[in-house]
Amino acid sequence: LAAAHAELPWAGEPHLVLWQAATLLREHRGDGHLAALLGAGLDPVEALVSFAAVGAAPEAVFASRGWSAGEWAAARERLAGRGLVDADGGATPAGRE
Incomplete structure (x- = not known):
């Protein structure tokens, strides 16, 4: 833009x-x-999940973005599979990097 x-x-x-x-x-x-x-290889919902994971904003802030709970959970699973968030959805050291 x-x-x-x-x-x-x-x-x-x-x-x-x-x-x-x-x-x-x-x-x-x-x-x-x-x-x-x-x-960094993040899609739109992964970007928001990772933003919440580092504590920059609570997940509730992103409710207005229109991602469903399922889409949010799937993005969190993808990030966990890449070692960027832990089981609780918090950022790992690699995720913070």
């Missing part, structure tokens, strides 16, 4: 230029997060 925002014409008013610049930086940051997750 950062590349798409970078191609937009810049606004003329200073406050709109600031808003657009902040949006561009926010999207660039988000693109970096997505690239890191893909590089």
Whole structure:
């Protein structure tokens, strides 16, 4: 999304230029997060499960994302199979790395 925002014409008013610049930086940051997750081999639900596993946010925070309990459990099982979370869903040392 950062590349798409970078191609937009810049606004003329200073406050709109600031808003657009902040949006561009926010999207660039988000693109970096997505690239890191893909590089780590995490799919979307695995990314959220691993985020919860390191204690960054409780699982309940992610209820609005629409993943079913079954999808969440399957992602946790995949991560456990790769040694990234333990039986309780907490991050292992490899998962924290």
